[in-house]
Amino acid sequence: VNELIINLPDDFHVHLRQGDETPDYAKDHEAHFNRIMVMPNTLPPIRSAESMLAYYQEIKAAAPSLNPLMTFKLHPDYTPEQLRALKEAGAIAGKYYPQGVTTNSEDGVREMDALFPVFAEMEKLGIVLSLHGEEPSAFCIDRERVFIKKMEKIWTEFPKLKIVLEHVSTLEAIELVKAAPAHVAATITVHHMCLTLNDLMGGALKPHYFCKPVVQGPQDRKAILNAACSGNPKFFFGSDSAPHLRHRKEQSVCAAGIYTAPVAMAVLMELFEEQQALDKLENFCSGFGADFYGLPRETSKKLRLIRQEWTVAEEYHGVVPLYAGRTLGWKAEKI
Ligand code: DOR
Ligand code: ZN
Numbered sequence: 001v002n003e004l005i006i007n008l009p010d011d012f013h014v015h016l017r018q019g020d021e022t023p024d025y026a027k028d029h030e031a032h033f034n035r036i037m038v039m040p041n042t043l044p045p046i047r048s049a050e051s052m053l054a055y056y057q058e059i060k061a062a063a064p065s066l067n068p069l070m071t072f073k074l075h076p077d078y079t080p081e082q083l084r085a086l087k088e089a090g091a092i093a094g095k096y097y098p099q100g101v102t103t104n105s106e107d108g109v110r111e112m113d114a115l116f117p118v119f120a121e122m123e124k125l126g127i128v129l130s131l132h133g134e135e136p137s138a139f140c141i142d143r144e145r146v147f148i149k150k151m152e153k154i155w156t157e158f159p160k161l162k163i164v165l166e167h168v169s170t171l172e173a174i175e176l177v178k179a180a181p182a183h184v185a186a187t188i189t190v191h192h193m194c195l196t197l198n199d200l201m202g203g204a205l206k207p208h209y210f211c212k213p214v215v216q217g218p219q220d221r222k223a224i225l226n227a228a229c230s231g232n233p234k235f236f237f238g239s240d241s242a243p244h245l246r247h248r249k250e251q252s253v254c255a256a257g258i259y260t261a262p263v264a265m266a267v268l269m270e271l272f273e274e275q276q277a278l279d280k281l282e283n284f285c286s287g288f289g290a291d292f293y294g295l296p297r298e299t300s301k302k303l304r305l306i307r308q309e310w311t312v313a314e315e316y317h318g319v320v321p322l323y324a325g326r327t328l329g330w331k332a333e334k335i
Helices: 019-030 049-062 080-088 112-125 140-157 171-179 190-194 197-201 218-228 264-274 278-286 288-293
Strands: 003-007 011-014 035-038 067-073 091-096 128-131 163-165 184-188 235-237 302-311 327-334
Touching: 003 278, 011 235, 019 049, 049 067, 049 080, 080 091, 080 112, 091 112, 112 128, 112 140, 128 140, 140 163, 140 171, 163 171, 171 184, 171 218, 184 218, 184 288, 190 218, 190 264, 218 235, 218 264, 235 278, 235 288, 264 278, 264 302, 264 327, 278 288
Parallel strands: 011 035, 035 067, 067 091, 091 128, 128 163, 163 184, 184 235
Antiparallel strands: 003 302, 302 327
């Protein structure tokens, strides 16, 4: 195969930041994606219908052919009226950030149970629960493994609430999602499919491979790769593309996040080819996510992947992307 044409992909987990930076990141996504689900951990966070709509307009103005799917940051104080207003303004998911586990989560939730009344309203309104699955009090490497033990309680109490465990990083999480009811799914990033702790810190520390949840062991990476390539509709693409300016990564305190938007489709193509699963790529990045969220599949816009070498730029707008400087074997272009 030297060329593959697929329906234009959707990315169900993206960070676009705020202010002057947003248009650049939005345009990078516009080059290869149709719909993107935008995360609400901006400064200040997206917590109201008004701020969500304003953010939507900003993204749309910068990248008119990109279709942002909006989210808001969960906290226990939402009233049913506020949640209804968010739903009416187009919110498709509420994002749960446990306190302090990742970028801009200092205002996150301490006790999951405090959110149960909010989950009940979300279930009624048909708003998806999007989970950053890390337990803050656990050892850093084990945070996801500990967090996921609490998930069964959510899906049993709220059998109609759709739940997405974002950016799965462990074999245990893959197994749990596989065994869970059909209303529980997971997003998979490119970086969790190709990196392990060895890449991050097996030799010198590589800040541009640092993200949350942190990349794990070879058996975890393999399980994630297999799940993505398996054709199981519970697993779909969410890049967690998370830009931080170079100086915020290359300093004594390194921000968590990997900028993958410019390379995601080329790297996915390479990984699916290696796994002899090219026939599974389109569902993974242009089908299952939309199906889970109850959105129509986009069939009129396409992405062409061509076997062609190109070298990843060292920086995009001051951000070092995944595989900066590396030559990749596939090139993606919207047609
Ligand atoms: O690595 C990460 N970066 N993980 C997250 O959960 C948030 C993200 C960010 O906003 O930078
Ligand atoms: Zn994220």
